[in-house]
Amino acid sequence: MASEIVINSNNREIRVALLENNLLAELFIEHKANRGIVGNVYLGKVIRVLPGMQVAFVNIGLEKAGFLYVGDIDTIDLLGIEHEDNEEHPQDLNDDEVEDDQEKPFRQANLGVPIQDILKEGQELMVQVAKNPMGTKGPRLTSYITLPGRHIVYMPTMRQISVSRRIEDEEEKERLKNLIAEVGRPGEGYIVRTAGEGRIKEDFISDVEFLHRLWENIKDKSERVAAPYLLYEDLNLIVRSIRDLFNQDVRGLVIDSKPDYQKCLEFCSAYMPHLIEKIELYDDKIPIFDHYGIEMEISRAIGRKIWLKSGGYISIDQTEALMAIDVNTGKFVGHSDPEETILKTNLEAVKEIVYQLRLRNIGGIIIVDFIDMAKESSKETVWSALTQALKSDRYRTRILKISEIGLVEMTRKRVRESISQTLCDPCSYCEGKGYIKSPTTTCYEIFRNIQRTAGENLDKKKVTVQVHSTVYDLILEEENGFLDEMGAQFNLQIAIEINPKLHQENYTVNFE
Numbered sequence: 085m086a087s088e089i090v091i092n093s094n095n096r097e098i099r100v101a102l103l104e105n106n107l108l109a110e111l112f113i114e115h116k117a118n119r120g121i122v123g124n125v126y127l128g129k130v131i132r133v134l135p136g137m138q139v140a141f142v143n144i145g146l147e148k149a150g151f152l153y154v155g156d157i158d159t160i161d162l163l164g165i166e167h168e169d170n171e172e173h174p175q176d177l178n179d180d181e182v183e184d185d186q187e188k189p190f191r192q193a194n195l196g197v198p199i200q201d202i203l204k205e206g207q208e209l210m211v212q213v214a215k216n217p218m219g220t221k222g223p224r225l226t227s228y229i230t231l232p233g234r235h236i237v238y239m240p241t242m243r244q245i246s247v248s249r250r251i252e253d254e255e256e257k258e259r260l261k262n263l264i265a266e267v268g269r270p271g272e273g274y275i276v277r278t279a280g281e282g283r284i285k286e287d288f289i290s291d292v293e294f295l296h297r298l299w300e301n302i303k304d305k306s307e308r309v310a311a312p313y314l315l316y317e318d319l320n321l322i323v324r325s326i327r328d329l330f331n332q333d334v335r336g337l338v339i340d341s342k343p344d345y346q347k348c349l350e351f352c353s354a355y356m357p358h359l360i361e362k363i364e365l366y367d368d369k370i371p372i373f374d375h376y377g378i379e380m381e382i383s384r385a386i387g388r389k390i391w392l393k394s395g396g397y398i399s400i401d402q403t404e405a406l407m408a409i410d411v412n413t414g415k416f417v418g419h420s421d422p423e424e425t426i427l428k429t430n431l432e433a434v435k436e437i438v439y440q441l442r443l444r445n446i447g448g449i450i451i452v453d454f455i456d457m458a459k460e461s462s463k464e465t466v467w468s469a470l471t472q473a474l475k476s477d478r479y480r481t482r483i484l485k486i487s488e489i490g491l492v493e494m495t496r497k498r499v500r501e502s503i504s505q506t507l508c509d510p511c512s513y514c515e516g517k518g519y520i521k522s523p524t525t526t527c528y529e530i531f532r533n534i535q536r537t538a539g540e541n542l543d544k545k546k547v548t549v550q551v552h553s554t555v556y557d558l559i560l561e562e563e564n565g566f567l568d569e570m571g572a573q574f575n576l577q578i579a580i581e582i583n584p585k586l587h588q589e590n591y592t593v594n595f596e
Contacts, residue, residue: 087334089325092372093341098321101378102329108381110442110478113506114321120500121146121213121223123232123318125302128225129311130207135200141222142211145312148222152211154199156226158241208311210302216500231298233291234327234355235280236264240299242273250278267292279331290355323351326359336362340372385443386504390436396429398436401518402504406449409437413455426455427462431469438473447479447498456490467492513587521589523558526551531563531570533593538574544595547576550583551591 087109092099095116102110114120126144133140138154203209215224231238245264247257260276267288268274280288302315309315319327322344326337337359339345345365352359366372373379384390391397395415401408411433413425437452452470457463463486470492474481479497486492510516521529530549538547551559559567559580571578583592 087331089329089334089337090372090376090378091322091325091337091339091341091344093322093339093344098344099373100321100325100329101373101376103376103378108378108385108443109439110445111378111382111385111503112321112325113503119320120216121318122216122500123213124314125210125212125229125316127208127306127309127311127313127315128211130203130205130209133200133203133205135198138199140199140203142209142225143312144211144213144223144225145314146217146223148217150211150213150223150225151221152203152225152227154197154202156214156224156228157199157202158227159197159202210306210315215498218501218505229299229302231295232277232327233295235277235283235288235291236295237275237277238292238295238299239273239275243271245274245276247276248278248280251276251281256281263288269296294355322348326351326356330356330359330362334362336364338364338366338372340366381443382503382507385440386507390440392429392432392436394429394432396432398433398440400440400444400446402502406451407446409440409450409452411437411452411454423458423462426457427465430454430457430462430466434466434469434473438470438477441496442477444504445500445502447496447502450494450496452492452494454486454490454492457486463490520587523552523554523588526555526589526591527558527563530555530559530591530593531566533591534570534576534578535574537593537595538576541595545575545577546579546596548579548581548594548596549591550581550586550594552586552588553582553584554588555591556580556582 086105088103088106090101090103092101097116098114100112101108102112128142128144128150130140131143131149140152141149142152144150209227210229211225211227212229213223214226217223228239228241231240245261245268247260251257251260260280263285264274264276267285274292298316305315306313318324322339326348330337337348339348342365345363348363349360352363366375368375371379373382388401389397389399391414395413397412397414399410399412401410411430413429433454440446441450454466457466467483467486471483474483477496481494481496483492483494511518514520530551534547534549538544567578567580570576586592
């Protein structure tokens with residue numbers, strides 16, 4: 085499918101859009117004042133080991149300590165424990181996100197050694213950031229270092245040669261494995277990325293030599309500095325986009341910053357000269373994301389409800405533990421067969437759901453509530469369509485069969501924050517709940533508070549209540565009679581006042 089990379093860059097932020105068939109497929113945002121740290125390599129110091137959770141907290145010089153699971157620790161390097169190479173790993177690798185490459189082999193390499201036998205407080209070790217800090221969590225760390233190049237990912241502490249699962253031809257896989265075995269170092273790990281398909285030996289030699297030099301520099305620096313220390317900072321978003329997104333399907337890259345355009349040319353001249361002619365400077369007066377219709381899609385990507393062409397819609401709701409996606413027929417009523425109407429809506433929703441997962445970068449546990457289907461054949465059709473559509477996703481997904489009540493449980497690899505987490509803050513008024521108590525509810529809470537407190541303060545003759553203006557209007561217009569009755573019952577003079585500083589849910593009750 086025809087793709088294009090569109091980059092909007094200024095002194096404050098970098099935004100990279102991947103367009104597929106002229107539609108926004110993925111969006112990456114990097115605020116220059118708050119750059120992501122995935123891929124950075126640090127010399128860290130262990131500050132706490134928790135045997136009960138099999139995790140250690142490591143100071144890498146940031147505000148929040150990173151956390152290191154026992155399965156992400158290289159026991160070969162730290163304890164000298166050997167582990168067997170496993171030929172099953174390559175089928176589970178996804179080179180288009182380096183973190184996907186590392187998780188499964190890393191977690192199987194530990195051989196059950198408890199973390200308290202591997203790490204001690206105060207110990208220094210080299211770690212790499214696998215996931216950015218999210219919410220209250222610090223960055224997730226690993227001691228397995230991965231250094232991505234254009235055609236390969238170099239893993240100096242691993243002992244396997246693998247090929248991206250996106251390269252499906254078995255003969256090509258075998259050719260690439262043999263080729264890397266020739267140009268790589270014995271006893272070290274390499275993954276051939278999707279961009280390496282069809283490449284010749286010389287294409288890999290330059291990659292390997294550069295990555296080997298980079299690793300030697302990192303190791304040398306780690307021996308000369310004290311923890312915590314940043315040993316290697318990953319490339320910025322623009323250069324990473326060229327390195328990771330520019331495959332054979334991408335027809336070009338358009339960028340609106342002249343200085344960054346020059347940097348792109350310099351990088352490509354040094355590492356990918358064949359791409360230079362595909363890089364274009366955008367100099368129109370209309371903002372680049374407006375020109376390509378991307379701004380409108382970004383606004384749509386943070387909305388809760390997405391309408392389908394048929395008149396149905398899906399709604400997306402974030403909870404603390406998972407993402408819930410609900411499919412509804414909406415305005416679509418079909419013609420005669422209800423099962424056909426439901427099936428058509430669900431199939432249309434499948435395409436939109438997969439599109440939204442990629443666009444919004446939704447990760448973690450995802451529950452999809454399809455419209456309930458009576459026929460098993462309809463369920464199988466929808467499940468097959470969802471499985472097929474997810475093959476275009478660069479991130480690893482796992483999906484279970486549709487349940488009897490029409491639910492699909494799935495997981496999607498989560499590395500960075502979603503678009504809504506990047507672009508939005510929780511509502512300061514509702515505190516992220518998405519709803520607040522109605523004026524009526526608050527009004528009746530106030531009445532109960534007065535009744536409860538009046539019984540305990542029989543000597544008080546006056547009560548002053550301060551409320552939000554919406555609650556004040558409700559009491560004045562609809563509940564004034566009840567207020568008089570309550571005043572007579574407790575022999576109280578009740579005064580209601582507006583306090584514009586109060587939240588709609590809050591109020592004060594003062595007896596005198």
